[in-house]
Amino acid sequence: MTEPTAGLPLSAPEALTVLGAIVLVLARWLPRRLRGPAALAAGALLVGSVTVLVVTGLRWQMTPVVATAAVVAALALAPSMARRSGRTPWRARWWLALPGSVVGVALVAAGPVSAWAFPVPEFPAPSGRFPVGTEVLEWSARPDGAGRDPEPRTLVTQLWYPAGRSAPDARRAPYLGRTEAEARTVSAALADYSGVPGFLLDGLPRSRSHAVPGAPVADGGGRFPVVLFSPGLGGVRTQNTVWAEELASHGYVVVAVDHPYDSAAVVLSDGRTLRTRVAATGDRAKDEALAEGWTRTRAADLRAVLSRLERVDRGEAEGLLTGRIDTGRAAAAGHSLGGAAALQAARQDPRFDAVVDLDGFPHGPVGDRFEQPVLALTQEIGPGTDPDYLPRLTRVLELSEATSYRLTVPGAAHLTFTDAPLYLPPVPGIIGSLERTEGPRITAAATLSFLDATLRRTPVDLPAALAAHGKVTVHRPEGAG
Structure with missing residues (x-):
């Protein structure tokens, strides 16, 4: 190669x-x-x-x-x-x-x-003080009760975490999987799901991220806040690797989930591959009902993963990060449908302290008030955007008991908030009009400012920090000054 x-x-x-x-x-x-x-x-x-x-x-x-x-x-x-x-x-x-x-x-x-x-993606180096390690964990979870998967669900999760120094020649992780073979399988599945010839994405399995598999956890004995991530519909756990590595280099543990039968392809450790079963019908009402079900399932997955991380931290389950994951400071995050799942998981589970929604339409019932602050990153809402999107998102943000924020990023498209700008043609309708690395950089920088303020209680002028990347709309709870 x-x-x-x-x-x-x-x-x-x-x-x-x-x-x-x-x-x-x-x-x-x-x-x-x-x-x-x-x-x-x-x-x-x-x-x-x-x-x-x-x-x-x-x-x-x-x-x-x-x-x-x-x-x-x-x-x-x-x-x-x-x-x-x-x-x-x-x-x-x-x-x-x-x-x-x-x-x-x-x-x-x-x-x-x-x-x-269609380049081989080159990942920008993380800017934080920590090198980045990565680990893949796999386990069975109970069925979610939604009726879609009667058998136990096998959840494959990938962790990016603050690491100690590795040898200069240490092997870096392939972009889309634990091995190049897995990366080729996932790349082909993503192309198939997107309806494009597989050869167009053949550069993805060739790429390497900056994380080192199995690297020792950073010294110091401190415990790191955790961020759970759900990818977009048909997306995969690695689709926001730039974002995950940047957060990990600043002292967060990022845990991304492959949702079985939803992600384009989930390759299990025993060699089996679980292909996606999700597909739109073209009927708006039916598709919304389907999206609500997929969102419930994903929210249940995020909650199950947080419970598993608690066991890993206590040493009751296998993992490199025993004693180093601060599940008492946890955020739910996601892109597109994953953003909707993050919102729902947090509203159902008070263990989540904050939500990051990357251009995700809030599917399902809006419900009652909830406690967590939310950061929603969106593309510019214009005449061609879903007319229900902004009103529904605004209604959800206004239900939060904490101050929440919507950051509108000029020049962004839906895929701007993923790694896609690094390897897809620079067509504004697909990846936005920003430079290849600018979208992922803005996504990570805005998320860091929000998480530092909400999980670490770092004194941050959050509106000003977010305003450096676009237009900020602040949603304060009722009665707040």
Whole structure:
């Protein structure tokens, strides 16, 4: 496997392949005395770089580059073959060769352009003082009672936590799973769920995050607040890795949940893969009823995971973080449907002290007043946005007995609040109009300010801190000044 060169969408062998192909295509337009040496040098370069790519894994983005080089090389060799067979070599007139060269350059350029549009994601380094470790835990939970899963649910959770120093060459965690094989399975499932060809996301299994699997927990003996995370509908536990690693580097334990039969694919330790069973029908009323059921199930999962973490902290269940998880300072968080589940879990369970809702519509009954403060991050609500979204979210925020906040992030889209901007094409309707790393950075920075103020009671001018990232709407409880 070859890694992209820093700041470029191509690895070194890929960049050399593109260079060799360009020289080969343009050699015909060089002075006669330079054509042969240039073509020979480009061919030698291509043989070496393409061999490396074949051995390490040829990305689909390089296919037009390699194919174009092969065709041009065959055309370049044709005159020599003709002379050897005693035939007169044929040479295309310039007005015929020019369009072919333009097409060849365009096909070669398609390689780096497509690699830029669908890159191997490079994760920004966490800014906190702690290195980051990660651990995957798996266990069975009782059925949620919603009737969707009569058998016990197997919950796979991934923890990101403050770690001690690891060796410089320590293996970093693959992005989408415990192993590259698991990452490939999950990547293919995400593509299938999204309705796009699987090869478009083949860069995801190649990526590495900054967390080190099984790294020792940070020294000092302190206990860390915990943040539980539920991904979006069909999403997976790693979909907000940038956010999770940033929080962990600042002293939080982040625990993300794969919801069985909801997440695109959940790969179990015994090798089984649980595929999603969720799908919209197109009927608004039916889909809302389905979403309410999915939200209840996810909320029950979050509550079950918090109970399990309490056992891990007491040493009654396996885990690296025995005695280091402060479940007395816990937040529920989620993206999209996961945000709705976080809201519901907190309203049902007073063990949660705060909620972070990343652009999630609050499904289910609004209900009575609740105690926890909420931070809701949303895209800009315009004419094309669900007209029920903002009124319903506002009603929920106003039911909180604590001051809550809605941060509207300019230029954001629904996927801005995930890792998607790092690996999807920069199309505003898909990932927003912010730079690739800006959306994940804002999401993490706003969350940190809110959690520091609510879980750690750090003196923070929260409205001002949030206002640095967009428009802030403050919802104070009734009777508050």
